[in-house]
Amino acid sequence: MLQLAEKASDVRQHFSEFVDTVVRDRPGFVTRNRDILAALNLEHLAVLVEPLQFHANLESDENQEYVGTVDEVEDIVVGGATKDEAMTAIAQMLIEYAEDYLTDSFRLYFNAPNRRKHFPYVLKVAMLDTVDDVKRLIHA
Incomplete structure (x- = not known):
């Protein structure tokens, strides 16, 4: 190189x-x-992160509400009255996390052993335009 x-x-x-x-x-x-x-231009970067997807775990609690977590970004835990609300909340949290990761907390998060692996996922989320775009990446 x-x-x-x-x-x-x-x-x-x-x-x-x-x-x-x-x-x-x-x-x-x-x-x-x-x-x-x-x-790199964004098209090159898109090719690198293209295979990345999110895997969510949705479970209903005793109140029949859903709690969702994400395997790839284990810090995210959200709730929703329905599965769809929980999935939307996951997408919104991924966007907020990506913004925080890439701005104020980049040096801290990238150098933390438990968060460094989030970096390619954060980039993928940052390249998307809407909550629905992010939501389409999540498989539950």
């Missing part, structure tokens, strides 16, 4: 060309000191 990586100083001088190449042609790699950066 190091042979594919361009020097940061070269990319800086031709930044627009680098971005155009990444957006229209192929991923790009940039090296700066010992660090290597990968640049």
Whole structure:
């Protein structure tokens, strides 16, 4: 991969060309000191996360309401009066979690051994537009 990586100083001088190449042609790699950066467009990223799905467990409690959990993001536990409400609540919580993960808590979550594995799922959720889009990824 190091042979594919361009020097940061070269990319800086031709930044627009680098971005155009990444957006229209192929991923790009940039090296700066010992660090290597990968640049992908959203179509490339979508291919990487395409196989990811969520598996929910829905159980009714003593009040005939549903409690839902998600195997891939074990911190999510929601409730709903119906299965559909529980599934919608799971989708909404996944969106909130993805926003928190990718903004304020990224360094903490990505470096936590129990949350690092959530990263590809968080990216998949972040790429979607609506709660219904996320809901379609959940299999119960």
